[in-house]
Amino acid sequence: MLDATSHRFDKLPDAPGVGYKPQHFSDLLDAPGPVAWLEIHAENYMGDGGRPLAQLRHLAERFPISVHGVGLSIGGEAPLDRDHLARLKHLLGWLNPASFSEHLAWSTHDSHFLNDLLPLPYTKATLDRVCDHVDEVQNAVGRRMLLENPSTYLAFEETTMPEVAFLDEIARRTGCGLLFDVNNVFVSATNQKTDPLSYIDSFPLDQVGELHLGGHDEDQDETGAPLLIDSHGREVVDPVWALYEHTIARGGPKPTLIEWDTDVPDWPTLRAEAERAAPMLAAALA
């Protein structure tokens, strides 16, 4: 049996972190560089034991951990999956992480889990539903959560509210915090032909507890318009770094995660992304 880990870190530092991959375990411990915290996907640590939980317990002694859920389907029409909520509660209770976050998206349809983060229309009705779900999650796990802005490839005719107003209202009503993914802002703005700077400037950054940076792929739709795909499979591009600097200049330095989930590189390549974020954070602090 695993023991509960000690309550050592109650907050993510305003420093770079990375998405933890098991293949980096030793390299990360030997040479973390500026990496000061780690994020894990909750669902990968919902087994009963073995190496994943042993590694996590070891890492949690040394690094603040952020638990990032990808399976709750908070934006979905269906009621939340009670079994999954119970697993999440168990993991958070055992690990007592510095932060917990989920997505403004849905992934469950007809009781099937689709393993992708799908967008939702922004209306009064979906707002009520998402707020109910966030309340339910926060009550069940007994802690505040952060909700992440999505990357989107299309829009809904039904939508009546801007995304920023939608997220702002959720935070206001439920008391949850927000997770601001700068790459998602860039991807969505490119795909929706909107202005990423005005998105950032209208965003309630004071509610933001964590920033995400990641890489995307470039494609085109059938009309030849650019279509960016949120793949988390490469370096963060320069325009996203520029938006990041703008974000922390306006909102102050915040815990900043490098997300790299597909075609995961070796440790020095991933750490180099954190090394690029570190001086920007230091400059925003000054």
Added chain:
Amino acid sequence: MLDPARAAPQGLVNPDGAPATKRFDVYRNNVAVSLTEALETAFPVIAKLIGAENFKKVAGVYLRQHPPSSPLIMFYGDRMPDFLAGFAPLQHLPYLADVARLEQALRRSYHAGDAAALDAAILQELPADRLMTARLEMAPAVHLIRSRYPIHQIWRFNMEQGAPKPAGQGENVLITRAEFDPQMTTLLPGGGTFVAAILSGRTFGEAVEAATAQVPGFDLTQTLGVLLGTAAIIRLNEEQDR
């Protein structure tokens, strides 16, 4: 969502207000690709046996028939063995279902709960009459896969360099996990019957009897040696403490 022949839902638009067909297909494609990758991770030996391209096609059929019912993608594929057993185009490879069973059991074992092994002395010092009516409790990571095919040899031939070509008869494969890495052991004749009886909750005596009935010269000492040497047994329960 998973059916590529279905049209995109109404009301999804691109920035100019036109139907977002290709944009919707990005989501549809992401779902299929990510689930296919999950199955490739789960069943590397099946993928080698039928070839990577064929595996993608099989995965495409499987994920539409059996989309995941839980967000625990690390366990996705529980129904793959039965699916392969009934999948007409692959009937010429009758061992696939059991190899898939083995791969799925290895994955389950990897994520199973931790448990400390039984001290061998407890077993050795118990008087024979009490041992015969006692029940051995196996670690959560222990699995037994019994097959008419040499599935452990097939697994090794595809995963280990220099492993010999599979030959011979069926195998009883015991999966254990002394620390973090599941380990496979092919049990001697009778050993499979003994372990299966123990796993189904029979007493030690009943398990010995079942194994001896099947294989008159059943080597209990050898089988117990394997179980103790791989941290498979975690407790010995006597009738009175049940």
